[in-house]
Amino acid sequence: MINEINEQTIEQKPYLPLKEKSRNDLPDYLKVSNRIFRQMLISSLEDADTIVKRLNTIEKLNFARQYAHLFHRLFYVQLQQDQWKYYYDIDIKENIWSGRVSTKWALMNSMYHTYGRSKQLIEQRLHTIARQLQEASPKIQEFSNQPLPPCILEMNPPLDFPFFVAIITAFVRKGQYKLKQQFESKKKMLILDSTDHRLVQAVYNLKPTKQQIRAIRNRWKAIYNKIQIKEQIEILKHRIHSNRLPPAFNLLDYSLDKIEKILTRSPKSSITNSTDQETVLSARRLKKIGRFKYDILELSIAAGEEKHALFPDLFQQLIVAVETREQHMLKRADYLKQEKLKSFFDDAPTPENDIMDDNSNDSVGAINH
Structure with a gap:
């Protein structure tokens, strides 16, 4: 159990494991x-x-x-x-x-x-x-x-x-x-x-101060957001190049931002395009929006790294612990992304x-x- 230090205590609920559901999808x-x-x-x-x-x-x-x-x-x-x-x-x-x-x-x-x-x-x-x-x-x-x-x-x-x-x-x-x-x-x-x-x-x-905790959380949040956008971009790439997609997977379900909503509501062309053309155009649009947000998050990461570079030597041990966890976040996210991609595009029977x-x-x- 993780307890926050120098912050208001958060009430923890007891962990009551649920019974495993029977598999009816076999x-x-x-x-x-x-x-x-x-x-x-x-x-x-x-x-x-x-x-x-x-x-x-x-x-x-x-x-x-x-x-x-x-x-x-x-x-x-x-x-x-x-x-x-x-x-x-x-x-x-x-x-x-x-x-x-x-x-x-x-x-x-x-x-x-x-x-x-x-x-x-x-x-x-x-x-x-x-x-x-x-x-x-x-x-x-x-x-x-x-x-x-x-x-x-x-x-x-x-x-x-x-x-x-x-x-x-x-x-x-x-x-x-x-x-x-x-x-x-x-x-x-x-x-x-x-x-x-x-x-x-x-x-x-390591008993960080409140200010340090806020900085650490902001950095972790920036990394998490970057991971999510990177994962989305990878899926978009597969969307464009893959000829086999699961029927339940619909990229239009992605909630991006107000720009996407405006584009979604824009009048459709009077020219009837094939399903493949519409799929490619939609994927390209979403990919560009995702890339734009990804670039913004990269700036956030760079700003966070610059801020941490200014920390005094007294907090070097704290920074090492934070960076160790960041590396694990990337490792975990990469594995999870690969599992999702396999789930979406696996040709397994x-x-x-x-x-x-x-x-x-x-x-x-x-x-x-």
Whole structure:
């Protein structure tokens, strides 16, 4: 917990961790349409089409769906176990666990207000996951030990079952690719956020004066604003050069300034441009406005650096602590920016999106387990 020195004390609220929500955005292989299900299977492994094209009845597809459903559940629980075990191990090693400051305090110091999980919550989650793993593993074994349905036994030539299982395994792994990336991102952000809290605390431990605190906060705020504009410019560049954009991402949602609002309200040209032309023109306009604000913030940073250069040697230790935290802010922001860019423009397989987009009515009426 970070306590402000030489400033009015800010009331801290107790940290009550919330229960983790169940993921309803994961693909349900029992409900996806036949067409999408076949396409996903074929793209999972090389030469998978030699097997998939023989799954030409509802009964055969239903068998493959149930296998995929069981593997999906097992792999998902294993991913969760890996994530929460990492939390426990890193917390034991680094003694970081969880931390929280008020939203107001976080805003004043340009930081995220919370990080991590309590030891009690992590242990509870690991216990629950261990029980779920004990349930998921035997279900696959039980399903494998059951006699094969007649539709599979009667296939001629016989089904290459090891290759079939390899296809299902690769298919499920591919479907959980983005989920795994999200888990890895959370691991990295835990270290970045906990380090940020520690570095901010190190600055206040040096007992700066009120005037110094204001100068430090102004400098951090200027850096934070510069980071935000730089991130926006990077996204704008991708907007111009990328041919693949997520449908929910709309640059017009960016709140820039009064100039943008005036331009947005300006009459449209009577000449009908193509969608691509409108996209490029809109992105260029927003990029120029963003660049203008970015230049202003660079001047603010330069002014702040000049001001800090005049500090007497007595405060050199304080400046070192501040600059150490600034470097970490840049490191954390760069990682977060890359994660956002991957989220916006990643070409990774997203079967759940395909599922949502598919409105066909040829789904198989499989039974949920």
